[in-house]
Amino acid sequence: MxxxxxxxxxxxxxxxxxxxxxxxxxxxxxxxxxxxxxxxxxxxxxxxxxxxxxxxxxxxxxxxxxxFPISRMNVIDETGTELAAVPLGEPDHPLTRYRCLRRxxxxxxxxxxxxxxxxxxxxxxxxxxxxxxxxxxxxxxxxxxxxxxxxxxxxxxxxxxxxxxxxxxxxxxEYAGQRVFYGYTTAAVPVDGEPDRITMVRGSGAAFGYLVSPAAETYWFARVPGPAATAEEIAGTTPEQWREHLLPLLRPDRTPAADIVAATDERLMVTNALHxxxxxxxxxxxxxxxxxxxxxxxxxxxxxxxxxxxxxxxxxxxxxxxxxxxxxxxxxxxxxxxxxxxxxxxxxxxxxxxxxxxxxxxxxxxxxxxxxxxxxxxxxxxxxxxxxxxxxxxxx
Ligand SMILES: Cc1cc2nc3c(=O)[nH]c(=O)nc-3n(C[C@H](O)[C@H](O)[C@H](O)COP(=O)(O)OP(=O)(O)OC[C@H]3O[C@@H](n4cnc5c(N)ncnc54)[C@H](O)[C@@H]3O)c2cc1C
CATH class of the missing domain: 3.50.50.60 (FAD/NAD(P)-binding domain)
Structure with a gap:
């Protein structure tokens, strides 16, 4: 055997x-x-x-x-005001500190x-x-x-x-009640992002997070409450259409979220949060x-x-x-x-x-x-x- x-x-x-x-x-x-x-x-x-x-x-x-490693997390509200700044995990240890990487x-x-x-x-x-x-x-x-x-x-x-x-x-x-969007942009976005920091945004319409890589690429995600995206919707919706769907949820806030999403090209994806x-x-x-x-x-x-x-x-x-x-x-x-x-x-x-x-x-x-x-x-x-x-x- x-x-x-x-x-x-x-x-x-x-x-x-x-x-x-x-x-x-x-x-x-x-x-x-x-x-x-x-x-x-x-x-x-x-x-x-x-x-x-x-x-x-x-x-x-x-x-x-x-x-790339991440050693700190900042939390801001929808006005851009910092609510918290905390170290993450074991930031000084080269092998066990947090990392952001492609799956x-x-x-x-x-x-x-x-x-x-x-x-x-x-x-x-x-x-x-x-x-x-x-x-x-x-x-x-x-x-x-x-x-x-x-x-x-x-x-x-x-x-x-x-x-x-x-x-x-x-x-x-089961569907957990949120669609998750994520994407990347290399376009110059006015974000105050240091390479070892993740910023979490408590937005009024979505929970948003972003990181800027050492190569100046912005990685981001948005968690948006609402009905699950159907398979047909996911297959039939272009990144541009998803962008237009997301922007009205992010624009009212005084955070970089909307500018980051607006600068994202076709590298924008969506999935359902399941558990x-x-x-x-x-x-x-x-x-x-x-x-x-x-x-x-x-x-x-x-x-x-x-x-x-x-x-x-x-x-x-x-x-x-x-x-x-x-x-x-x-x-x-x-x-x-x-x-x-x-x-x-x-x-x-x-x-x-x-x-x-x-x-x-x-x-x-x-x-x-x-x-x-x-x-x-x-x-x-x-x-x-x-x-x-x-x-x-x-x-x-
Ligand atoms: C949008 C999103 C964001 C996430 N972000 C994070 C994050 O930032 N940090 C984090 O820690 N986790 C995150 N997760 C969760 C993380 O991705 C999963 O928990 C992790 O991938 C689980 O690993 P796994 O090996 O159990 O399953 P999977 O990664 O799904 O691997 C399962 C493997 O099994 C194979 N397989 C399936 N069926 C069969 C079969 N019948 N026979 C043989 N092989 C089969 C598949 O091809 C696949 O390779 C996220 C998840 C989602 C959806």
Whole structure:
């Protein structure tokens, strides 16, 4: 029987394969896409907790060479008045400080790391069916091939097939109430943006955020409450039409948001904010879910990728340290479920409270409560590769 089968070669799947390989397991990644990814140009921020997880599996260095670091966050209101200015994460640490990077670059770097370490990744391998018993699991792919192994790790994202194979009644993703727009512009925009700062705008019609890269490119996003964009609308609306839709929401405010959007050319995209309701079943006898397949949150907290990276480290430690697969999966779930479901809840609250939650808004809310992004001693111990996982049996 051929080791552990990771389904999905996105952020969670590649990081899990790196972690399992480091722990001494034989692992193969099966990815539906024929090449390195289906990126449509999106960017994301990796928080210090995610970078710290990458450091545990010796993958922070290649990622720290991508994109650019962010060390501070400013919050302004619709009049442009500064409400807060806070340091982010571990700003002085070259490997674990926040980073902003393109999703495609991150995916390519992690897949490159797999190949460099000799971990097999099969592309064009779309899982369609899964069977499991006490001793192992068999997976089937759309091309008619199949594979067997001792464990299946479902890292196949928001619309996970592994999740629906595990529990056909499992609810799918729900619309969280906001459309998310994002784009880039290199046009000269009068923004007061320093290269290591993210500015969050509590706008009157949208929550807006922007960063200026060291190459003077402005990266931005807008979260706009309202009905979900339909597939037809997304396919049939041009970037110019989306721009015209967004501008009236941003123009009334005395912030740079409208000028940034007006200067954006065709690199303007839209998607719906989706999440999974807490309570999704994560385990079968020989199957476990990680990343968005298990606990997708709406994007407001900006923690989905970092949570997936934490999952990877904790799952590999659990399998390394526990006596049986079943106890390892229980231990993984025990450590991960409260934290990731809190992230779903906080993100949903930020989303539901539209652009102005009482007393707080956007990522600064994470920095005030007990933020998922805060790297405290408990998290450091949980992620630390050399510290046995509490409750695994090896920690006694
Ligand atoms: C608009 C937006 C902005 C975001 N911004 C941020 C941010 O700033 N910071 C942050 O941390 N997170 C952010 N996120 C969340 C983050 O993108 C996700 O949490 C993260 O990508 C989850 O990684 P994953 O590997 O679990 O899933 P995915 O990245 O979706 O990867 C799943 C992989 O599985 C493959 N797959 C799917 N089905 C199958 C199958 N049947 N068989 C084989 N392979 C399959 C897919 O091709 C894909 O490669 C954002 C999300 C959105 C929508």
């Amino acid at each position: 051929a080791g552990i089968m990771v389904i999905g070669g996105g952020i969670a799947g590649t990081a899990t394969a790196l972690a399992l390989h480091k722990a001494g397991f034989e692992v193969t990644v099966h990815e539906a896409h024929p090449d390195t990814g289906e990126d449509i140009g999106a960017f994301l921020t990796l928080a210090s907790n995610g970078m710290r997880a990458l450091a545990q599996i010796d993958a922070a260095e290649p990622v720290a060479g991508l994109g 495609a670059e991150l995916g390519a770097a992690l897949q490159h790391e797999l190949r460099r370490r000799g971990i097999p990744i099969r592309h064009a391998a779309r899982l369609t069916a899964l069977r499991e018993d006490e001793t192992g699991a068999t997976v089937e792919f759309a091309d008619g091939s199949s594979a067997t192994g001792e464990l299946v790790v479902g890292a196949d994202g928001l619309r996970s097939t592994v999740r629906s194979q595990l529990d056909p009644a499992a609810p799918g993703p 999974l309701a807490p309570g999704t079943r994560w385990q079968g006898r020989r199957t476990v879910l990680i990343g968005d397949a298990a606990h997708a949150a709406s994007p407001a907290t900006g923690q989905g990728a970092s949570m997936a990276l934490e999952d990877a480290v904790v799952l590999a430690k659990a399998l390394r340290d526990a006596d049986t697969t079943a106890s390892a999966l229980d231990c993984y779930e025990l450590h991960r479920r409260p934290r990731v479901e809190q992230n779903i809840t906080v993100s949903a609250q930020l989303t539901a409270s539209r652009t102005r939650p009482p007393g707080s808004s956007g990522p600064q809310a994470q920095d005030s409560a007990r933020p998922a992004s805060r790297v405290d001693d408990e998290l450091i111990r949980l992620l630390d590769w050399d510290t046995p996982l509490p409750g695994s049996g090896r920690d006694a």
